[in-house]
Amino acid sequence: MDWTRYADSHGSEGDAPVAYAWRYRDYLIRALNADVPYDQLVREHLAGDLLEAPRLNAALSLNESALGIGHLRMVLHGFAPTDALEELGRFTDDQINTVSKAFLGLTVSCARCHNHKFDPISQRDFSSWYGIFTSTAPATVAVDAPSSTEGALRAKIAQTKDALREVLVSAWRDDADTLAEKLTMPNAELAKAISGAKLPTALLHPFWRITQSRESTDALVSWRSVNNRSADGDAVRTELRHWDLRRAEDFAAWRHDGAGANGPSAAGAFAIAPDGDRILTGIYPAGVYSHLVSSKDRGVLLSPKFLLDEKHDLWLRLAGEGGAFARFVVQNYPREGSVYPVQKLVQAQQQWIKIPLEYWQGDRVHIELTTAADQPVLADPKATRSWFGLAEAIVTRTGETGPVGAVDFTEPVLATAGDREITTVADLADVFAAVARESLRAWATGTTTDAQALFLDQLLRAGLLRNRPDEIAAAKPLLVFYREREALLRVPTRAPGVIETGAVDQPLFARGNHKQPGELAPRRFLEAIDATPYSARESGRHALAEDLLRPDNPLTARVIVNRVWHHLFGRGLVATPDNFGRMGELPSHPELLDYLAVWFVEHGWSIKELVRFLVASETWQRSSTPPPGAAESDPDNVLLSHAPVRRLEAEAIRDALLGVSGDLKPDEMFGPPVLGDTPRRSVYLRVKRNDLDPFLAAFDAPVPSGPTGRRDVTNVPAQALALLNDSFVRTLAQHWAKRLENDPAAVEPAERIRRMFIEALGRPSTAIETERAQQFVAWAAMQDSSGAEATSPWADLTHAIFNLKEFIFLR
Amino acid sequence: MTTPLTRREMLRRCSTGFGFLALSGLMAQKGYAALRAPAPDFKPRAKSVIFLYMSGGVSHLDSFDPKPLLAKMAGQPMPVKVERTMFNKNGQIFPSPFEFRNYGASGIQISSMFPKIAAACSDDLAVIRSMTSKVNEHAQGNYFFHTGFPTMGHPSAGAWINYGLGSANHDLPGFVVLQSGNAVAPHGGVGLFSNGYLPAQHQASIIKADVANAVANIMPRERDALQRGRLDFVREADTAFLRKSAGDAQIEAAVKNYETAYRMQSAVPELVGIAGETEATKKLYGIDDPHPTKAAYARQCLLARRLVERGVRFVELSCLTEGIGSGGAPNPWDQHGELQKGHAAMANQVDQPIAALMTDLKQRGLLDETLVIWAGEFGRTPFSQGANGRDHNPFGFSIWLAGGGVKGGTIYGATDDLGYHVVDKPVSVYDLWATVLHLLGLDHTNLTYLSGGRNFRLTDVHGNVIREILA
Known part of the structure; x- marks a missing residue:
């Protein structure tokens, strides 16, 4: 997730969420657990939504592949930029930067303004990738696996709708037949509706007009005038x-x-x-x-x-x-x-x-x-x-009269009335009834006009066509059937992604200035490897994925092998895992890197196989004690004469605190992100860009502004202060103490201490340590704790163990 | 006979007193060994910077850039093309409701918003009336102003300066952001104060000037004796672990870090406490002013002086919101509506404290070596937004510098007669920071850091020192 600068929000003012970002995180966890071949993951990260044979997850009914593109949406977005093109340039650059560093160990985005100063990457390369990524639009996408039942369900629903239409037509014919009478002699409810139909946009407005005026006026006068105005408006419009x-x-x-x-x-x-x-x-x-x-x-x-x-x-x-x-x-x-x-x-x-x-x-x-x-x-x-x-x-x-059409349903009424002035309720009711019958006839035969549909919809809303299941007995079973089937339809599973919007080549920008477009750069891979333009139909993401994986591209396999090595040994064979270019460091063991890259591809791009291979090596199994002379001949231990001492990463420290205390819920996996006080693994914590978790940040969890292949390992007092004074840490220490105090197998103090060491440090306490710890507990029990947060002396000890360097350092 | 150490004695014996940063620990790690020694490129004119950040965007037209034409054309449409604005609710030409007067020997014009600053130090100011920004929105504008780039991830100017100059006092953080009352980080969040790709000791420490828990987790939650006892137990075990790890430098640094952290627990409250200041000083700043926001800002100003006195390189102050005209906690100067009321209230909050800071620095002889910068992320439009507000204007606005190496009583650059666009000597954020670095003795083109295969600078690939404002 560091490599693709995972985040749940876009940053800047408002810090809006990346909707469903966590589904991409869950995808990564499942993929790594299932050891999905890395080449497949690369493919999915570029074009998982476009694969002909996507990787399906039957248990969760997911199209896993389609989730891979989620990282394309983890970009920083400014708030309401007045220069939208500049913003597009910036966040597309962010996508290019991430893809090129994460998978190729190259800094393609350095070539935004000019050819790369150090590596064979041209500004044309940047622009061709810019065209690829701008030929899409940010979107929330669906990632459901195709369903074997959904098609049949939908067909059944269609049949049900046809049947329901027939039932409704026959019931509503009766309604239309009695409509004139109903409108002439309105019941209390209808009378009330008429008295409220003051505006011409209301269906019953003509009835309101008649009942309001004492002398005889045309009931349709306002509808006629609105309709005329709408016709005038159409005449002066330029429909670009x-x-x-x-x-x-x-x-x-x-x-x-x-x-x-x-x-x-x-x-x-x-x-x-x-x-x-x-x-x-x-x-x-x-x-x-x-x-x-x-x-x-x-x-x-x-x-x-x-x-x-x-x-x-x-x-x-x-x-x-x-x-x-x-x-x-x-x-x-x-x-x-x-x-x-x-x-x-x-x-x-x-x-x-x-x-x-x-x-x-x-x-x-x-x-x-x-x-x-x-x-x-x-x-x-x-x-x-x-x-x-x-x-x-x-x-x-701008400023031209637009279409009106808010009262389109009046059209058939006016057509039926013709030039005739309608001055009586009976006349008006007859016109309405005639229109209703005609509209229904059209509806039954599938020849409805827009206006008729709108008129029927108005009648339905006005309660002049029955629309309650207890009013139309024959409709009831169909409605129930529909609702049962509809309930079986899946709620789509949504995820962040992009949608193809048509392939468009983009121009070179002179010195990176988006206001000075130059010649078009065809979408394609890096010209140092292959300058053949991509298909004119697709954005090129799919082709780019395959180019990242082509055998004559030396980088992709080496970059991932190096990342895994970095993760295991704390330092990559190339010490700059995001940069294999000239400005990166040279490999310490170039032949080994080549060998491992070939080995990795030959072993099916399996990350688990690679890890197994590496940890079974003699190098991995070395002691952390430097052999004599190593400190002088190789002070940085580049040649790995001994195992490096390493501090745990931020997430591992927090997980260890939770795990040891007993609060951790290791089985609660996946789902929307949670806040830091939730006892779940840190991978599930929310990464809100403007409000990063302070505990993780203190221990160098990266700021998600770009790919981070190598985290800083700093040593700042905020770390000691957090472990000493943070109430979250203190609470966990108390929970841990209480758990062991209540454990019948750990009643005897020496045994309790032994267990504490095993749980926190993975080894039993030595005799001296046990003795010291007992002394400390006895001493703490005698201390005056007035005016401070009271804890048990055993919690004083557990809190002390959390502060041991051995707790956060691996050797 | 031995007596137990009191906390105060303990502190004295640990002598280095106060240190956020455990530099020794960092230096022991690879990559940090080559920490730049303070070897200036030029003779430095200033040692420290106080950055008075007016978040939200102060109107230049109502403070330091008088435009009589606006009164003549009041209520008329803009006679020139109106650029895209943030809210697109553009009204007619809106003259300043504030009055301008000439001040001091230099005759610099300052509005009735800032009478105390005007009276105290008008001849010390170099007012740049031709400041520009590339960004029209708060968060990006704040990032641009602080880091030279409009998005998160790059080092803040304070971090660059610490990286460039090294620390003048190894017991103090080199980069401090002060907050008090309801102040929060401007839009964009605490990433504005980040070390970016620079080593972590250059990041800002946020100090809350008016609460006991001035720094996160600084308050022990137990009696000192108990904590000390626990630390002794921990140290003994750590020493054994360190021995087993063949004296690994990282572990050793982490062990030392605990002593630093322990000392900070008492040193921070002592630093923030202002008990030692005279009543006259407190009154000068307005520490006990009945306006709570003014009193809170006054505390920041006083603390800023205490920090630069102790050699802190870069101190940034945070305004508090008065809750007027869409000016919220992160953007208190943002008067899209009720400009007069809002700007008057904001000015009232900062005028006396800033004037006092300038006076105090001068009295103590510190102004010569302290560079004071007053700026917001952009100015505001000469036409109204809605009835009585102004929208953002990044095309030309005013900031001022004073103190170490700055030629006081200077006006530099100009906007057009409407105060809309710069017409003379445009200044970019890169030029500003190039000038600041120059005054600190650094060549901005040399202050680089390699990250992700590229040498980054605070001034990106731009920046020219504004020589005309140098003393």
């Missing part, structure tokens, strides 16, 4: 871009991900309520909807990226509930901020919204719609149900 997502061709130009929102549906599409006292959630005009099978389904819909070459407005005709997100994305920036607005969708009825883009003139943007748990940064992991529907997206010039 118009995506009509009701059409398959337009939809095909967009990217989509997830089981929902995977294609346009015709007007009259409907969704069934997954719970509660309603049958349907709504009936919709044509468009792309995420919830027609289930509102658990995730939907991600991305428009093509487009350049704002002048001042523009964006218009979206959409609907959504449950906090689904709609926004425009500038230069792939995934966070929300002052000039990065986000719409949280909470309105089931379709509407046009206007989003000014004027501010971003000159930048590339795209449109992003996601269900509530699927926005890359704002995702709410608990929002298991939400949905959106999008029909059209239009880009106009």
